[in-house]
Amino acid sequence: PIKTRRFLPRRRARRRAIAVDDRETDLAFKTPVRSIMHSERILSEIDSLSPPNSASRNTYSPIVRFLTPSKESDVLMSPEQGIFGYDSIDLLAGNEDDDDVFNPIVFIKNIPLQSQHSRLRLRDIPPKTRSTPEATLVIDLEETLMFSSLNVIEDADYTFRAAFQDHHYKVYMILRPHVKEFLQAVAKIYELFVYTCAKKEYAEKILDFLDPQRKLFRHRLYQDNCVCVLGHYIKDLSILERDLAKTVVLDNAPHTYPYHLMNTIPIKSWSGESTDRELQKLIPYMEKLSAEDFREVLKKRKDHFHRLLSED
Amino acid sequence: MVSSQPKYELMQEVGRGSYGVVYEAVVKRTGARVAVKKIRCHSPENVELALREFWALSSIQSQHPNVIHLEECILQRDQLAQRMNHGSSSPLYLELVETSLKGEITFDPCCAYYLWFIMDFCDGGDMNAYLLSRKPSRKTNTSFMLQLGSALAFLHRNQIIHRDLKPDNILISQACTPAGSSEPTLKVADFGLSKVCSTSGLNPEEPAGVNKCFLSTACGTDFYMAPEVWEGHYTAKADIFALGVIIWAMVERITFVDVETQKELLGSYVQQGSEIVPLGEALLENPKMELLIPARKKSMNSHMKQLIREMLSANPQERPDACELELRLVRIACRELDWDT
Numbered sequence: 156p157i158k159t160r161r162f163l164p165r166r167r168a169r170r171r172a173i174a175v176d177d178r179e180t181d182l183a184f185k186t187p188v189r190s191i192m193h194s195e196r197i198l199s200e201i202d203s204l205s206p207p208n209s210a211s212r213n214t215y216s217p218i219v220r221f222l223t224p225s226k227e228s229d230v231l232m233s234p235e236q237g238i239f240g241y242d243s244i245d246l247l248a249g250n251e252d253d254d255d256v257f258n259p260i261v262f263i264k265n266i267p268l269q270s271q272h273s274r275l276r277l278r279d280i281p282p283k284t285r286s287t288p289e290a291t292l293v294i295d296l297e298e299t300l301m302f303s304s305l306n307v308i309e310d311a312d313y314t315f316r317a318a319f320q321d322h323h324y325k326v327y328m329i330l331r332p333h334v335k336e337f338l339q340a341v342a343k344i345y346e347l348f349v350y351t352c353a354k355k356e357y358a359e360k361i362l363d364f365l366d367p368q369r370k371l372f373r374h375r376l377y378q379d380n381c382v383c384v385l386g387h388y389i390k391d392l393s394i395l396e397r398d399l400a401k402t403v404v405l406d407n408a409p410h411t412y413p414y415h416l417m418n419t420i421p422i423k424s425w426s427g428e429s430t431d432r433e434l435q436k437l438i439p440y441m442e443k444l445s446a447e448d449f450r451e452v453l454k455k456r457k458d459h460f461h462r463l464l465s466e467d
Numbered sequence: 468m469v470s471s472q473p474k475y476e477l478m479q480e481v482g483r484g485s486y487g488v489v490y491e492a493v494v495k496r497t498g499a500r501v502a503v504k505k506i507r508c509h510s511p512e513n514v515e516l517a518l519r520e521f522w523a524l525s526s527i528q529s530q531h532p533n534v535i536h537l538e539e540c541i542l543q544r545d546q547l548a549q550r551m552n553h554g555s556s557s558p559l560y561l562e563l564v565e566t567s568l569k570g571e572i573t574f575d576p577c578c579a580y581y582l583w584f585i586m587d588f589c590d591g592g593d594m595n596a597y598l599l600s601r602k603p604s605r606k607t608n609t610s611f612m613l614q615l616g617s618a619l620a621f622l623h624r625n626q627i628i629h630r631d632l633k634p635d636n637i638l639i640s641q642a643c644t645p646a647g648s649s650e651p652t653l654k655v656a657d658f659g660l661s662k663v664c665s666t667s668g669l670n671p672e673e674p675a676g677v678n679k680c681f682l683s684t685a686c687g688t689d690f691y692m693a694p695e696v697w698e699g700h701y702t703a704k705a706d707i708f709a710l711g712v713i714i715w716a717m718v719e720r721i722t723f724v725d726v727e728t729q730k731e732l733l734g735s736y737v738q739q740g741s742e743i744v745p746l747g748e749a750l751l752e753n754p755k756m757e758l759l760i761p762a763r764k765k766s767m768n769s770h771m772k773q774l775i776r777e778m779l780s781a782n783p784q785e786r787p788d789a790c791e792l793e794l795r796l797v798r799i800a801c802r803e804l805d806w807d808t
Binding site for chain 2: 321
């Protein structure tokens with residue numbers, strides 16, 4: 156008996172289910188991203204000698220060059236470069252998905268409606284108590300408050316061992332200048348959350364250094380509390396169950412809050428500049444903000460973001 | 468010079484999955500055919516899937532005839548390519564580990580980052596294609612059942628939960644048919660959602676935490692999902708449920724057509740009015756629901772019926788474990804052999 160599969164009432168993103176013969180659906184899912192992605196960045200990778208037409212863009216994408224015999228002898232090639240055969244150019248040239256390079260602005264523009272992906276399981280976050288500050292500040296870790304790397308960082312502030320699968324890795328970590336001063340100051344006037352895309356075990360190690368007595372951050376949210384959309388983790392403020400008019404986010408990657416852009420204060424990504432003063436400069440702003448009516452401030456921010464997004 | 472001659476030659480594209488493309492290739496030196504799976508590491512989700520698959524395939528030290536075998540893995544970044552071992556300390560590999568730990572791409576998104584898996588080539592397509600293009604045969608069914616039971620017992624013994632068992636992920640190799648047998652060899656493949664439990668000290672019977680956000684996008688094969696998986700809990704017993712759906716559908720040739728792909732798939736389901744509902748979903752709503760096994764009279768013996776019933780229990784603890792399952796399948800097969808002769 157052949158039955159037709161019914162339409163699923165609860166809408167789940169079903170990338171694997173449709174993967175068998177999914178060119179059309181897959182394209183519908185991704186086309187907007189791609190069409191905007193045809194940027195100079197790809198073109199800049201093209202061999203300058205090749206004519207700038209679309210056919211050559213396919214043929215000379217970096218991946219194909221790897222599989223194509225290199226006529227430019229000055230290009231550095233590893234000894235393993237000849238792992239795959241050279242007759243495969245036609246095979247690989249049609250991979251249109253080789254073209255999309257992640258761009259946060261385009262990502263935000265193309266984000267599906269929030270109702271289109273499954274809701275997160277609610278985590279029981281305790282409500283505010285009387286002694287909790289009225290305003291809520293949600294802070295990211297990586298490149299906002301600190302920077303970590305599996306590659307050696309000379310003069311690292313801390314090192315720790317992180318488990319991944321069945322191995323341990325040594326992680327080097329440096330703190331952004333004035334981070335402790337900043338956290339001490341804002342913890343007095345905000346209910347602090349940390350919300351990171353990093354895995355729990357990893358982020359906890361970092362928090363052991365930033366907040367060893369667990370006095371600064373009242374709540375901690377990790378990768379498990381993120382939603383995965385278009386292959387990227389995003390954060391959802393609605394699981395906090397806080398008044399969004401009283402909630403601000405400090406994050407170096409605003410695209411991780413595509414549904415709450417107007418709550419986000421973007422901060423420059425930090426990866427080690429010792430003269431950085433962003434956090435210090437933010438302290439008076441954060442103090443002033445906590446006393447203001449957020450809605451007014453946030454509206455201005457929202458207008459600003461809309462202007463940014465309408466520019467191409 | 469060794470390096471002047473490429474090791475493999477890509478012949479043609481044979482499949483396009485959710486996170487990669489699979490090519491048929493030839494080992495130049497021996498002429499042997501291999502499958503080459505190319506995974507683009509351009510989003511945290513793809514990196515996560517690729518590293519999971521790599522871990523699972525690498526952790527199977529002893530080769531099992533019914534589990535896809537990883538020949539080697541090559542990591543490529545732009546024009547640099549390296550043969551890679553699981554847990555390597557190469558900077559190329561560390562970049563992927565860091566991406567997975569941080570949940571965000573840590574390298575320049577413009578660079579071409581790919582994992583290439585070189586694996587067994589399966590010339591018979593997947594289980595859907597193979598079975599549905601042939602007349603139902605009890606002999607084939609019995610052989611497939613035994614091979615699947617053996618593969619799953621092997622995986623669970625090695626602390627690997629597959630988590631995405633379905634006929635699409637079970638491949639057929641006609642070339643490596645064992646001597647004296649007319650039935651081809653099955654190979655369980657696609658370990659992108661698998662979970663290796665050994666290091667965390669987890670027993671495969673214990674619930675493994677499922678990353679909910681991960682499941683929501685990556686899994687969609689709801690017809691093979693156990694009821695508890697719909698709620699986000701996962702143990703090795705969910706693999707048993709999926710295999711129950713597959714075996715029941717195979718024995719009675721129960722299929723449905725996926726609307727989106729128009730593809731006919733092997734899989735049993737529950738009929739509610741004019742709609743068909745995945746077994747797991749129906750059992751989640753009503754755990755006491757009585758399944759109509761077999762769907763057609765006399766299509767299976769009482770032992771088989773009892774076994775499938777147990778495999779599809781709403782309660783994971785009532786399902787047999789993989790070891791017991793393998794044993795019972797062997798017993799059922801022996802009985803059938805007695806009848807035939």
